[in-house]
Amino acid sequence: MSLWFWVLAACAAVYATKLLGYLVPQSWLVHPAVGRVSAMLTIGLLAALVAMNTFSAEASVTIDARLGALLAAALALLLRAPFILVVLVGAGAAAGIRALG
Amino acid sequence: MTPAAPVPLRRSPALRTGLSIATAISLYGVSFGALSTAAGMTLWQTVALSALLFSGASQFAFIGILASGGTGAAALGAAALLSGRNTIYAVQMKALLNPRGFKRLAAAQLTIDESAAVAMSAPDPVERRRGFWGAGIACYLFWNLATVLGALLGDVIAEPEALGLDGAVVAAFLGLLWPRLKSLDAWALAVLAALVTTVTMPLLAPGIPVLAAAVVAVAWGLASKGARA
Numbered sequence: 001m002s003l004w005f006w007v008l009a010a011c012a013a014v015y016a017t018k019l020l021g022y023l024v025p026q027s028w029l030v031h032p033a034v035g036r037v038s039a040m041l042t043i044g045l046l047a048a049l050v051a052m053n054t055f056s057a058e059a060s061v062t063i064d065a066r067l068g069a070l071l072a073a074a075l076a077l078l079l080r081a082p083f084i085l086v087v088l089v090g091a092g093a094a095a096g097i098r099a100l101g
Numbered sequence: 102m103t104p105a106a107p108v109p110l111r112r113s114p115a116l117r118t119g120l121s122i123a124t125a126i127s128l129y130g131v132s133f134g135a136l137s138t139a140a141g142m143t144l145w146q147t148v149a150l151s152a153l154l155f156s157g158a159s160q161f162a163f164i165g166i167l168a169s170g171g172t173g174a175a176a177l178g179a180a181a182l183l184s185g186r187n188t189i190y191a192v193q194m195k196a197l198l199n200p201r202g203f204k205r206l207a208a209a210q211l212t213i214d215e216s217a218a219v220a221m222s223a224p225d226p227v228e229r230r231r232g233f234w235g236a237g238i239a240c241y242l243f244w245n246l247a248t249v250l251g252a253l254l255g256d257v258i259a260e261p262e263a264l265g266l267d268g269a270v271v272a273a274f275l276g277l278l279w280p281r282l283k284s285l286d287a288w289a290l291a292v293l294a295a296l297v298t299t300v301t302m303p304l305l306a307p308g309i310p311v312l313a314a315a316v317v318a319v320a321w322g323l324a325s326k327g328a329r330a
Contacts, residue, residue, distance in 0.1 A: 002173065003142070003146065003167075003173065004146065005173070006173030006174070006176060006177055007142075007146050007149055007150060007163075008149070008153070009173075009177055010150075010154055010159075010163055010176065010177040010180045010181070011149065011150070011153035011154040013177055013180065013181040013184075014154045014155075014156055014159050014180055014181055014184040014187070015153070015154075015209065015210065016181075017181055017184040017185060017187055017188045018156075018184065018187045018188065018191050018209040018210065018212045019191070019205075019206070019209040020188050020191065021187070021188040021189065021190065021191020021192040021193075021194070021195060021209075021212070022191050022192075022194070022195050022200070022205050022208065022209055024191075024192050024195060026195075026199075029192065029195065029196045033322070033323065034192070036322050036323075036325070037318075037319055037322035037323060038189050038192065038193055038322075039281075039322070040290060040318045040319065040321050040322030040325070041186065041189055041315060041318045041319055041322065042186070042189070042190075042281065043278065043281050043282075043287050043290050043291050043294070043318065044290060044291075044294040044314050044315055044317060044318025044319075044321070045186045045294075045311065045314065045315055045318065046214075046274060046277055046278035046281070046291075047278055047290070047291035047292070047294040047295045047298075047314065048294045048295065048297070048298040048310065048311040048314035048315070049158060049274045049311065050271060050274045050275050050278060050295060051294070051295035051296075051298040051299045051314075052298055052302065052310065052311060053267070053270050053271045053274055054271050055299050055302065056302060058169060059303065060302075060303050061299055061302050061303055065262075065265075065268065066267055066268055066271050068268070069265065069267075069268025069269075069271045069272055070271050070272070070275060072268075072272075073268075073271065073272035073275045073276065074275060076272075077275065077276065077279045082121065083118075083121055083122055083125055083273075083276045084121050084122075084124055084125045086272050086273075086275070086276040087125040087128060087269050087272045087273045087276065088269070089272060090265070090268040090269050090270075090271055090272020090273070090275075091128065091264065091265035091266060091268050091269035091272070092265060092268075093265065093268055094262070094265035094266075094267060094268025094269070094271075095263060095264055095265030095268065096265070098262065098263060098265070099263075
């Protein structure tokens with residue numbers, strides 16, 4: 001039951017973070033710094049998510065098949081592959097490297 | 102510039118991008134369902150996270166922290182902190198779409214990486230609207246169906262990694278980042294943010310390294326704006 005409490009509390013907390021952005025007064029949005037900072041923030045956050053998902057290990061960092069997935073996906077993107085193919089290439093590379101040991 | 106007449110909904114490029122992103126994240130949703138039940142969540146708790154929380158990175162952080170022995174409060178904290186970027190997307194969506202009333206409440210729930218990214222990359226207001234709602238609704242449906250599927254198949258898939266699902270996640274985030282890497286400035290920030298995250302991962306609690314990178318990105322945005330002013 002306690003786990004249910006944290007699940008629902010987390011749902012409410014995350015919804016609040018989303019709704020909060022829509023409650024910002026319109027007048028704040030015209031400041032030029034807002035657009036610049038939010039564009040940089042998007043890049044920073046997505047790059048951080050890439051790094052976290054590539055190198056994360058329990059209480060440490062590691063290099064494994066996920067780095068191969070990252071490089072294969074980058075190659076697919078350089079070749080202008082559509083998004084869904086990039087995702088499949090990433091999965092295939094990680095699975096392939098693991099299968100080869 | 103006078104906007105051209107919008108293309109019919111069936112041929113909308115933004116809607117198509119939204120549908121293909123939604124298809125791509127379903128893989129990730131299957132992985133979430135499988136890992137969530139493996140982490141000790143029940144089927145209904147897993148369903149609740151996808152239907153009510155609906156933010157991939159936050160959901161993975163939530164179950165990841167519980168699975169590694171963290172407290173419920175730590176899991177909630179990381180999920181909410183990781184959702185901080187949704188606040189930023191919401192601000193951007195308000196500026197672009199300004200939904201009102203019930204639509205605003207629904208838009209808030211659908212505000213995630215994918216819907217915001219599709220809306221931001223669309224060329225005109227009609228396509229932005231289609232991109233946001235199309236990607237948002239498609240992602241919501243596919244993600245929730247995939248979660249249920251993954252949760253039910255979780256026991257069958259003993260090792261989600263053997264299918265390369267973790268590699269799919271890495272590729273998906275890189276695929277979302279890629280279109281934004283159009284300048285040297287953007288590349289430099291992306292590399293710095295990735296470095297900050299990797300270096301702080303062994304030192305900080307899960308979820309926090311991403312916020313360290315966010316602080317660096319905000320500082321970068323303020324500094325580069327100052328340099329140009």
